[in-house]
Amino acid sequence: xxxxxxxxxxxxxxxxxxxxxxxxxxxxxxxxxxxxxxxxxxxxxxxxxxxxxxxxxxxxxxxxxxxxxxxxxxxxxxxxxxxxxxxxxxxxxxxxxxxxxxxxxxxxxxxxxxxxxxxxxxxxxxxxxxxxxxxxxxxxxxxxxxxxxxxxxxxxxxxxxxxxxxxxxxxxxxxxxxxxxxxxxxxxxxxxxxxxxxxxxxxxxxxxxxxxxxxxxxxxxxxxxxxxxxxxxxxxxxxxxxxxxxxxxxxxxxxxxxxxxxxxxxxxxxxxxxxxxxxxxxxxxxxxxxxxxxxxxxxxxxxxxxxxxxxxxxxxxxxxxxxxxxxxxxxxxxxxxxxxxxxxxxxxxxxxxxxxxxxxxxxxxxxxxxxxxxxxxxxxxxxxxxxxxxxxxxxxx
Amino acid sequence: xxxxxxxxxxxxxxxxxxxxxxxxxxxxxxxxxxxxxxxxxxxxxxxxxxxxxxxxxxxxxxxxxxxxxxxxxxxxxxxxxxxxxxxxxxxxxxxxxxxxxxxxxxxxxxxxxxxxxxxxxxxxxxxxxxxxxxxxxxxxxxxxxxxxxxxxxxxxxxxxxxxxxxxxxxxxxxxxxxxxxxxxxxxxxxxxxxxxxxxxxxxxxxxxxxxxxxxxxxxxxxxxxxxxxxxxxxxxxxxxxxxxxx
Numbered sequence: 001x002x003x004x005x006x007x008x009x010x011x012x013x014x015x016x017x018x019x020x021x022x023x024x025x026x027x028x029x030x031x032x033x034x035x036x037x038x039x040x041x042x043x044x045x046x047x048x049x050x051x052x053x054x055x056x057x058x059x060x061x062x063x064x065x066x067x068x069x070x071x072x073x074x075x076x077x078x079x080x081x082x083x084x085x086x087x088x089x090x091x092x093x094x095x096x097x098x099x100x101x102x103x104x105x106x107x108x109x110x111x112x113x114x115x116x117x118x119x120x121x122x123x124x125x126x127x128x129x130x131x132x133x134x135x136x137x138x139x140x141x142x143x144x145x146x147x148x149x150x151x152x153x154x155x156x157x158x159x160x161x162x163x164x165x166x167x168x169x170x171x172x173x174x175x176x177x178x179x180x181x182x183x184x185x186x187x188x189x190x191x192x193x194x195x196x197x198x199x200x201x202x203x204x205x206x207x208x209x210x211x212x213x214x215x216x217x218x219x220x221x222x223x224x225x226x227x228x229x230x231x232x233x234x235x236x237x238x239x240x241x242x243x244x245x246x247x248x249x250x251x252x253x254x255x256x257x258x259x260x261x262x263x264x265x266x267x268x269x270x271x272x273x274x275x276x277x278x279x280x281x282x283x284x285x286x287x288x289x290x291x292x293x294x295x296x297x298x299x300x301x302x303x304x305x306x307x308x309x310x311x312x313x314x315x316x317x318x319x320x321x322x323x324x325x326x327x328x329x330x331x332x333x334x335x336x337x338x339x340x341x342x343x344x345x346x347x348x349x350x351x352x353x354x355x356x357x358x359x360x361x362x363x364x365x366x367x368x369x370x371x372x373x374x375x376x377x378x379x380x381x382x383x384x385x386x387x388x389x390x391x392x393x394x395x396x397x
Numbered sequence: 398x399x400x401x402x403x404x405x406x407x408x409x410x411x412x413x414x415x416x417x418x419x420x421x422x423x424x425x426x427x428x429x430x431x432x433x434x435x436x437x438x439x440x441x442x443x444x445x446x447x448x449x450x451x452x453x454x455x456x457x458x459x460x461x462x463x464x465x466x467x468x469x470x471x472x473x474x475x476x477x478x479x480x481x482x483x484x485x486x487x488x489x490x491x492x493x494x495x496x497x498x499x500x501x502x503x504x505x506x507x508x509x510x511x512x513x514x515x516x517x518x519x520x521x522x523x524x525x526x527x528x529x530x531x532x533x534x535x536x537x538x539x540x541x542x543x544x545x546x547x548x549x550x551x552x553x554x555x556x557x558x559x560x561x562x563x564x565x566x567x568x569x570x571x572x573x574x575x576x577x578x579x580x581x582x583x584x585x586x587x588x589x590x591x592x593x594x595x596x597x598x599x600x601x602x603x604x605x606x607x608x609x610x611x612x613x614x615x616x617x618x619x620x621x622x623x624x625x626x627x628x629x630x631x632x633x634x635x636x637x638x639x640x641x642x643x
Contacts, residue, residue: 263495275488276487333485334483334485337448338500
């Protein structure tokens with residue numbers, strides 16, 4: 001490693017690989033399936049609404065507000081790591097070269113958070129807000145400029161204040177960004193000129209304070225660690241992330257359920273697996289989420305065949321993922337030494353998953369009953385869920 | 398009849414063996430110390446005995462059965478206390494004891510009677526409903542020790558028992574081991590704390606580079622090394638020096 005530029009390059013490659021490794025599971029998981037449904041349904045509703053939207057709907061103000069707030073959220077991605085505060089200390093004077101690359105990456109990796117909503121809002125802006133194409137172009141360009149400014153200021157602010165009060169800083173930048181976008185929508189040049197004053201002034205206030213201020217390694221290390229932790233937590237919903245152990249909660253209000261496992265040698269794995277399922281956030285919320293989605297689908301979709309497919313897909317996803325989460329582990333556990341036969345764990349996992357899948361089907365049935373629908377076919381959906389759960393348990397290993 | 402018989406066992410993680418032709422036995426009521434440098438093969442030896450690894454050559458008999466012959470009988474014969482406590486984050490202390498009792502076929506009365514004694518001995522009565530995340534390293538170690546002693550097996554396999562325990566905890570563990578010895582149970586203990594090993598072990602196995610360099614009582618070892626008044630520390634250092642000279 002000759003320079004900090006090389007340090008950045010190596011870290012960046014590692015970081016991207018790490019993201020790719022887990023994102024592929026995210027996009028093949030059950031959430032992808034839900035996204036497709038949500039995007040489809042949402043898109044349809046949106047286009048229907050556009051046809052009937054009132055002409056006095058404040059489209060430009062709304063979009064300026066949303067985009068301004070999104071622009072202000074610009075946490076720096078520095079890829080700084082804990083040992084850096086020791087090893088990079090002598091190189092602090094050349095740190096800016098490294099940070100320039102880091103801020104470039106921060107800019108490009110976050111710009112889509114603003115561009116995407118903007119693209120979605122184009123039909124709204126042009127049909128309801130009557131915004132001219134040239135102005136849309138001007139907004140598009142201003143978003144890049146504003147994002148660059150926001151990234152730069154947030155980084156400078158964090159450095160100058162060791163991260164203290166960043167939400168206040170974000171609020172100020174959000175207001176400035178919103179006003180600027182409103183000025184672009186309205187195309188009043190004098191407003192730009194006036195707004196340039198706070199834009200330049202606000203940045204230079206913090207930039208001046210950097211002089212003689214040591215780089216706050218601890219703050220940026222923490223920022224990086226929290227970001228990666230959030231990502232791993234998220235990825236952990238879809239696959240097993242090795243260095244993430246799901247958090248545990250007692251959920252004492254469910255203690256009565258444990259009475260279903262009698263005291264005895266043959267039920268020792270069941271004793272363990274049932275508690276693991278209920279008290280581990282990962283497995284418990286996975287089931288709760290999928291059951292919730294299945295229930296909402298059963299209530300709102302309305303077309304019996306689609307409900308069956310939807311509820312069946314959720315049952316498949318939850319049976320399979322719970323089975324995998326509860327049985328797979330390469331780490332040493334004490335029950336691997338228990339004198340209770342090799343198959344005990346697998347049988348207990350199947351039994352517990354079977355029980356919670358029955359509960360899922362019952363909840364879906366109640367949801368359908370609540371809609372008061374007279375369509376008999378709808379009531380087949382919970383049965384489909386049960387059959388699919390059972391098949392999933394039997395056919396997966 | 399010996400509780401444990403290790404006959405010419407060779408084994409390791411990859412094709413290159415870590416332990417070579419290991420042979421030793423443990424008689425009922427014996428406390429045997431397994432002593433060696435980091436990487437000498439202590440943990441690998443233990444992993445073979447508890448059935449987490451299969452020997453490439455040789456066999457291991459516990460109460461006269463091998464792992465393949467009767468897995469449940471083999472596993473019922475020992476309890477294991479690992480060097481780093483392995484607990485279930487989702488189970489309370491009480492549930493750890495319950496689970497262990499269930500898996501080893503103890504009835505509820507025996508569980509209640511034995512756990513009362515153990516909880517008192519290790520001063521953990523007030524923590525029955527705690528989760529492991531609230532335990533210190535030493536308390537976690539105590540949970541493992543209590544689970545192991547709850548079972549009352551023929552052989553206790555204890556890996557580095559004294560690291561992380563406070564002096565009272567160490568004393569309680571030694572007391573428990575002595576008590577179990579009197580009833581005929583055996584202990585295989587790996588450790589680096591040589592003074593304690595010297596004081597409490599009936600016999601010592603000196604492991605070096607995956608082979609048993611010497612074994613026997615302290616007097617046997619002194620004779621073998623020709624150092625009549627040596628402590629275990631002296632013998633240990635002599636052994637490593639001898640190896641360097643080779």
